[in-house]
Amino acid sequence: MAFRVFKGCCLLKNVVNNYATSLRFNGLHVSVIHRDLMEFFDDKKNWAVEHVKVGRAWSKDELRIKSNEDLHKLWFVLLKERNMLLTMEEECKSQFELFPNPERIDKVELSMANLETVVRERNKAYYDLEIGENGERPGEMVTNLLGLNFFYRKFEHLIPQFLNRKWREKHTFNRVNGNIEKFQKFYREKIHNEKRKARNRDKNHVMHLMKRYPNLDMEAVKQQFPSVDIEKIKDYKKARGHFAP
Known part of the structure; x- marks a missing residue:
């Protein structure tokens, strides 16, 4: 066993020396900083x-x-x-x-x-x-148990879909679970409130900028906040600074 280990070490040393020699003659630097x-x-x-x-x-x-x-x-x-x-x-x-x-x-x-x-x-x-096709992973729009649509990216599996029981139990697509009209109503209301609050935040922010900076570039403001009606909020009292609208 000792002879085998020594022989293996000698062979490994020769391989390393030959590899380092070839790299040295090729003008490559193989030293690595270990921190x-x-x-x-x-x-x-x-x-x-x-x-x-x-x-x-x-x-x-x-x-x-x-x-x-x-x-x-x-x-x-x-x-x-x-x-x-x-x-x-x-x-x-x-x-x-x-x-x-x-x-x-x-x-x-x-x-x-x-x-x-x-x-x-x-x-x-x-x-x-x-090949005339993009390299993106294919997918499709599906519906979950709550009736919400989302884009599902497909994966490759070794087992076919009709034989893969675990996959079918986990991915229950296009099957609605009972009466979900009430849930969808509350969900749409939540999305609507979030959008309304975001519009109000942008409008208040623009009015604060107009009041603080009278010489504000309105074209830049319209590009940054497209949902805010600049001409409408000019008449608001909160947007009035030291200038005449």
């Missing part, structure tokens, strides 16, 4: 600071001009950055300290969402060009 669990933490110079200088999120136009290899590398960089930020956020909570610039998490997640959108666009264009 153990410190990879999940921010740089020490950013600890216990109130503000960290950061940039903005990656936009879709910037990501569209990059190659697939660059997008692949950038995805793992953003994934590592998000894990680090989430770890630092939990550590600051446990230590009762202020987490500097929490908007960094939102910027990283926005960048990842934009990157995924760009990759999906390329994938869809490739499949449309090659």
Whole structure:
């Protein structure tokens, strides 16, 4: 057994030496920096600071001009950055300290969402060009037991649908469970109230802006708040500032 282990170690050593030699002659650097669990933490110079200088999120136009290899590398960089930020956020909570610039998490997640959108666009264009179908997972609109419609994305299963008893028990589509008219009435009322409250919040916010900033750009306000009737609320007393409507 000792001879076998020694022989195996010698063979492994020769393989590693040959691989390293080939990489060295090819001009590649294979050394890796190992920082153990410190990879999940921010740089020490950013600890216990109130503000960290950061940039903005990656936009879709910037990501569209990059190659697939660059997008692949950038995805793992953003994934590592998000894990680090989430770890630092939990550590600051446990230590009762202020987490500097929490908007960094939102910027990283926005960048990842934009990157995924760009990759999906390329994938869809490739499949449309090659086979005439998009590469998205197929799906259909179905109805649950409460009579609510939603889009269900299909999955591949080893067992056919008519033989898969567990799947049929879990996915009860297009079968209404008893009298649901009362539930749907309350649900529609809830959705209506949420939309009405959102419109009122936008209207009050616009009136506050008009009162505080008399020289406000109304065209920009209309683009940002399309549900608010600007011409109507100009006559409101809450919207009147130091100007004549």
